[in-house]
Structure formats: C-alpha cells, structure tokens
Amino acid sequence: MVNPNKDKPDFYNDLDKIVDALWDLLLIGKNKSKSEFHQGYIATYNNNYPSIRTVVLRHVNKSKNTISFHTDIRSKKIEELKDNNKLSMLFYDHGKKIQLKISGDAVIHNENDLSRNAWDQSRSFSKKCYIVENAPGTSSDKPVSGYLPEHEQDLPNEDVLEKGYANFTLVEIQISNIEWLYLHRDGHRRALFTFENNVLIKKSWLTP
Numbered sequence: 001m002v003n004p005n006k007d008k009p010d011f012y013n014d015l016d017k018i019v020d021a022l023w024d025l026l027l028i029g030k031n032k033s034k035s036e037f038h039q040g041y042i043a044t045y046n047n048n049y050p051s052i053r054t055v056v057l058r059h060v061n062k063s064k065n066t067i068s069f070h071t072d073i074r075s076k077k078i079e080e081l082k083d084n085n086k087l088s089m090l091f092y093d094h095g096k097k098i099q100l101k102i103s104g105d106a107v108i109h110n111e112n113d114l115s116r117n118a119w120d121q122s123r124s125f126s127k128k129c130y131i132v133e134n135a136p137g138t139s140s141d142k143p144v145s146g147y148l149p150e151h152e153q154d155l156p157n158e159d160v161l162e163k164g165y166a167n168f169t170l171v172e173i174q175i176s177n178i179e180w181l182y183l184h185r186d187g188h189r190r191a192l193f194t195f196e197n198n199v200l201i202k203k204s205w206l207t208p
C-alpha cells in the first residue's frame with residue numbers, strides 16, 4: 001500500500017512541529033554563515049515606496065520572542081523605523097522550500113548594554129563597516145567606499161574601529177506574528193502564528 005506521508009517532513013501536518021522547525025531554522029541561520037536563513041530581507045515603511053533590503057540575522061532569542069540585526073544608526077532604515085517601528089523580515093530556504101515572514105515592532109538599541117555587548121562580540125571585519133565617514137546612502141560625485149584613504153585596504157586598529165561604536169546599532173524585532181509557507185508537490189502548507197506579550201496565543205492553518 002502506498003504511504004502518502006512517506007516523503008513528507010514531520011511538520012507537514014503538525015503546527016507544533018512547525019513552531020519547533022522554524023526556531024531551529026532561525027538558530028541555524030544565525031549560527032551558520034552559509035545557511036540560507038543567515039540573511040533575510042527587511043521591509044519598512046517610507047512615505048513613497050515600500051522599502052526593502054538584505055540584512056544578516058545576528059541574534060535569535062526564543063524566550064524573548066525576538067530576532068535582531070545590526071545596522072548603522074545613520075541609515076535610512078533607522079529613519080524609517082523611527083517614524084514607524086513596524087517591520088517585516090522575509091526568509092526563504094530554496095533547498096528546504098520554506099519561506100518565513102516575521103512581522104513585529106522594531107526596538108532600536110544604540111549605545112546601550114545590548115549594543116555594547118553585540119559590538120564587543122563582533123569581528124573587526126564587521127566593525128569596519130561602521131567607520132565610514134559619511135552616513136550610508138550619502139550621494140557622491142565619484143565612486144566611494146566611504147573609508148578614509150588610509151583605511152581602504154587594511155583593517156584599522158582597534159582604536160580606530162572603536163569610533164564606529166557610536167554608529168553601531170542593534171535592531172531587535174519583537175515578534176507579533178510569523179507566517180510559514182512550505183512548498184510540496186502534493187500540496188503546499190501555510191500557517192500563521194500569533195504572539196502577544198511574548199506568548200504564542202494562536203496557531204492556525206492558512207490556505208497556501
């Protein structure tokens with residue numbers, strides 16, 4: 001007799017297993033730079049167009065119900081988040097055929113304990129991004145890296161890198177809902193998880 005569930009993952013028809021799977025995927029994404037969830041795409045509001053860009057997933061905290069990324073306090077996305085702190089972050093793993101859309105409220109951490117801790121744990125190579133002289137997105141009449149000429153080729157020493165700390169910002173997403181989509185030839189699966197005060201209050205299937 002043919003078993004219809006033979007090539008289907010455990011989570012195919014199980015909302016609780018989906019919750020476990022999605023946090024596992026996020027944790028792997030944070031920890032493994034080659035995993036497909038290592039970066040996602042964050043969408044913010046601005047007054048003209050929807051605004052979207054790639055960021056690296058830097059922190060995943062299941063008990064706090066947050067995920068976070070790092071950015072420059074001078075960037076456009078921060079300006080947009082200060083106007084409206086609602087944002088969504090999208091991930092897709094081509095191999096696993098899983099898409100996650102995480103929506104929530106952004107909490108901006110700059111020059112506080114959380115950002116200090118994240119900065120101290122960052123590699124020098126990552127810190128260098130934050131010493132660009134002008135704000136990211138500043139227009140220029142010639143091609144530019146944003147670094148002073150003496151810092152273009154090399155990794156500056158820690159004293160110079162430390163100047164970037166004032167710009168370094170951790171954006172925490174306090175999750176309100178997670179939408180899951182799994183593609184399968186026998187029928188896709190879509191589910192919605194809603195959180196309130198860090199607690200998962202609703203799990204439901206959606207038509208894909």
Ligand SMILES: Cc1cc2nc3c(=O)[nH]c(=O)nc-3n(C[C@H](O)[C@H](O)[C@H](O)COP(=O)(O)O)c2cc1C
Nearest residue numbers: 039053054055056069070071072075076077078137
């Ligand atoms: C693979 C990849 C990873 C990126 N990671 C980050 C990141 O973690 N933080 C960040 O601020 N920008 C990151 N960027 C650059 C952003 O996508 C974006 O261009 C930049 O932050 C300016 O966005 P904004 O002007 O909308 O603020 C990354 C870009 C790529 C292609």
